[in-house]
Structure formats: C-alpha cells, structure tokens
Amino acid sequence: MAITDPKVHKVIVHMCIGESGELLQKAANLLEELTSRKPVYRLSKKTNRDFGIRMGEPISVMTTLRGEDAEAFLKRSFEALENRLPSSNFDVFGNFAFGIREHIDLPGVRYDPKVGIFGMDVCVTLEKAGYRISRRKYMKKKLGPKFRITKEEGINFIKDNYGVEIA
Numbered sequence: 001m002a003i004t005d006p007k008v009h010k011v012i013v014h015m016c017i018g019e020s021g022e023l024l025q026k027a028a029n030l031l032e033e034l035t036s037r038k039p040v041y042r043l044s045k046k047t048n049r050d051f052g053i054r055m056g057e058p059i060s061v062m063t064t065l066r067g068e069d070a071e072a073f074l075k076r077s078f079e080a081l082e083n084r085l086p087s088s089n090f091d092v093f094g095n096f097a098f099g100i101r102e103h104i105d106l107p108g109v110r111y112d113p114k115v116g117i118f119g120m121d122v123c124v125t126l127e128k129a130g131y132r133i134s135r136r137k138y139m140k141k142k143l144g145p146k147f148r149i150t151k152e153e154g155i156n157f158i159k160d161n162y163g164v165e166i167a
Contacts, residue, residue, distance in 0.1 A: 009127040011070040016060035080105040094154025097123040
C-alpha cells in the first residue's frame with residue numbers, strides 16, 4: 001500500500017427507528033451485538049405531530065467503527081449486498097453510503113422473534129495519509145489537491161481491496 005492509497009477512516013452504522021421506548025432499546029442492543037461497540041442515541045431535531053415525535057426525543061441509534069473493526073464489519077456488509085454497489089452511492093470525495101434492508105442479511109446473524117427485524121445505514125469515510133492536517137488542533141491547514149480522494153479513486157479502492165462490483 002503506497003502512501004497515496006486511500007484507506008478506511010471510519011464506518012458509521014445508523015439505525016433510525018422513529019420512536020423511543022422498547023423498540024429503540026431492542027435496536028440499540030442489536031447494534032451493540034453486531035458491532036461490539038456501545039451505541040449512541042440520537043435525538044430528534046424537530047417536532048412532528050403526524051408521526052408522534054417530539055423535539056429532543058431519542059429516535060435512532062448509531063455507532064462509529066474504526067481500524068480493523070471497521071474493515072471487518074465492512075466485509076460482512078458487502079456480503080449482505082452480494083458484493084454489488086451502484087456508483088451513484090459514491091460522492092465526489094470518494095466516500096460512500098449504502099443501506100441494508102434487514103439485519104438478518106448479514107452473514108452469521110440469525111432471526112430472533114423477540115428482537116424483530118431492523119434495517120441500517122452504513123456510511124464509509126475514506127482518506128489518504130496526511131489528511132489529519134485539516135483536523136488537528138495545532139497548525140491546522142487546508143488540504144491540497146494531492147490529499148483529496150476522487151470518486152474514481154474511491155471506486156477503485158473498494159474494487160481492489162474488497163472485491164465489490166461497481167455498477
């Protein structure tokens with residue numbers, strides 16, 4: 001792997017339930033079981049009377065994976081999608097996102113009637129070595145064009161490293 005090759009910076013797994021209570025707790029437990037990380041509850045930003053949602057009410061859970069955990073979960077997620085991904089899922093900076101309709105599509109996960117079936121969104125952020133200069137606290141700099149990842153580089157990285165077909 002050359003210095004200019006992209007790498008997976010983080011994988012965010014998000015489950016939006018739309019209501020708080022027992023169903024959200026089941027989703028949090030499931031997400032913790034799938035990722036072995038403690039999930040964070042996300043709050044609604046607006047009140048929507050039609051859906052029965054109040055502002056500040058927890059309605060979803062998410063967790064962030066980095067390093068080897070992120071890559072292992074990403075491989076399992078691609079297997080759930082049968083190693084196919086449309087090119088429209090990639091943005092101009094090479095990052096991409098996709099959804100998994102049912103968590104039981106992931107390999108090694110069995111259906112439990114007590115839990116039910118949940119879908120999830122998976123968002124992947126790619127970066128090159130040296131990208132940290134835009135995030136660090138001391139001597140923060142703007143990124144030059146050689147540090148940015150293009151859509152084509154992101155697609156090629158996923159094809160080569162994970163064997164995913166891009167349509």
